[in-house]
Amino acid sequence: MRLGTRQSPLAMAQAEETRARLCAAHGWPVDAVELVPVVASGDRIQDRPLAEIGGKALWTKELDAWLAEGTIDAAVHSMKDVETLRPETLTIAAVLPRADVRDVLVGAASVADIPTGARVGTSAPRRAAQMLHARPDLTVVSFRGNVATRLGKLERGEADVTLLAAAGLVRLGETGIGTPLDAETWLPAPAQGAIGIECLAARADLLSLFAAIDDAPTHAAIRAERALLTGLGGTCHSPIAVLTRPEGDTELFLRAALFSPDGAHRVEASATFPMTEPGHAQALALRLLADAPEAIRVHFDGGVAGDIA
Numbered sequence: 001m002r003l004g005t006r007q008s009p010l011a012m013a014q015a016e017e018t019r020a021r022l023c024a025a026h027g028w029p030v031d032a033v034e035l036v037p038v039v040a041s042g043d044r045i046q047d048r049p050l051a052e053i054g055g056k057a058l059w060t061k062e063l064d065a066w067l068a069e070g071t072i073d074a075a076v077h078s079m080k081d082v083e084t085l086r087p088e089t090l091t092i093a094a095v096l097p098r099a100d101v102r103d104v105l106v107g108a109a110s111v112a113d114i115p116t117g118a119r120v121g122t123s124a125p126r127r128a129a130q131m132l133h134a135r136p137d138l139t140v141v142s143f144r145g146n147v148a149t150r151l152g153k154l155e156r157g158e159a160d161v162t163l164l165a166a167a168g169l170v171r172l173g174e175t176g177i178g179t180p181l182d183a184e185t186w187l188p189a190p191a192q193g194a195i196g197i198e199c200l201a202a203r204a205d206l207l208s209l210f211a212a213i214d215d216a217p218t219h220a221a222i223r224a225e226r227a228l229l230t231g232l233g234g235t236c237h238s239p240i241a242v243l244t245r246p247e248g249d250t251e252l253f254l255r256a257a258l259f260s261p262d263g264a265h266r267v268e269a270s271a272t273f274p275m276t277e278p279g280h281a282q283a284l285a286l287r288l289l290a291d292a293p294e295a296i297r298v299h300f301d302g303g304v305a306g307d308i309a
């Protein structure tokens with residue numbers, strides 16, 4: 001089996017984890033699965049914000065082409081980076097158990113401890129808006145690049161603090177860095193911490209193999225969070241935060257917040273619904289938009305699915 005992946009260290013670690021789980025589930029030797037790396041456009045173009053250069057498609061388009069051509073059997077993705085609208089020929093065959101969903105603050109012990117007027121390095125509209133909401137005195141500076149690049153920029157003083165996903169740091173073996181922020185007060189990005197495996201929907205042979213490594217509660221949460229995005233119709237500029245947790249064995253509790261990009265405005269809503277009905281999150285999206293002030297609503301198409309960072 002050939003598994004396509006981006007070549008960044010984090011993407012490779014995620015592909016390795018997928019291979020290990022797949023081989024363990026089926027009793028295969030490790031060399032039964034080959035990792036096939038690609039340099040994605042999103043990795044090649046580092047000097048401009050993702051939202052300006054084409055959005056999340058820049059993480060997936062090369063792997064999508066390889067799937068269509070049969071160069072690879074499946075692609076491993078950070079679900080956070082996968083566009084809301086995907087080609088109908090593709091399906092998410094499995095989602096691995098969710099890792100730590102929290103953001104980690106690097107450079108200060110807490111949000112309150114960041115010195116007045118300090119610079120926050122981030123290119124994520126959600127992180128920028130959340131930070132400016134909590135700390136309007138701070139300045140946001142653009143901070144693209146993979147995890148190591150961003151930590152390097154912080155070390156060289158290009159910003160005073162930055163925010164990274166705990167899941168990424170753990171997968172890279174970079175524990176001990178920064179302070180995890182409480183997920184209830186600092187809601188993560190949609191699908192943060194979840195690894196997904198995508199393949200052609202027509203490959204029934206693969207779907208049954210991947211079912212063995214699917215984590216049903218995580219998959220249900222990711223479906224719900226993506227349904228929320230579909231309902232919101234955001235773009236790469238739309239700051240969206242969400243936390244989903246299983247309630248008992250059959251239900252999900254989902255809490256979502258929208259911000260204006262400058263952090264001045266915030267709306268929040270939550271709902272509990274059956275895991276089997278993730279579409280409820282789409283209705284929650286419409287409620288959020290109905291409650292949102294104009295300064296937030298202008299950043300959403302309200303029901304037309306888009307491309308969300």
Ligand SMILES: NCc1[nH]cc(CCC(=O)O)c1CC(=O)O
Binds near residue numbers: 079081147194195
């Ligand atoms: N936007 C890049 C990205 N995509 C997924 C992760 C982390 C891993 C994950 O959330 O599963 C990261 C790095 C980060 O946000 O710090």
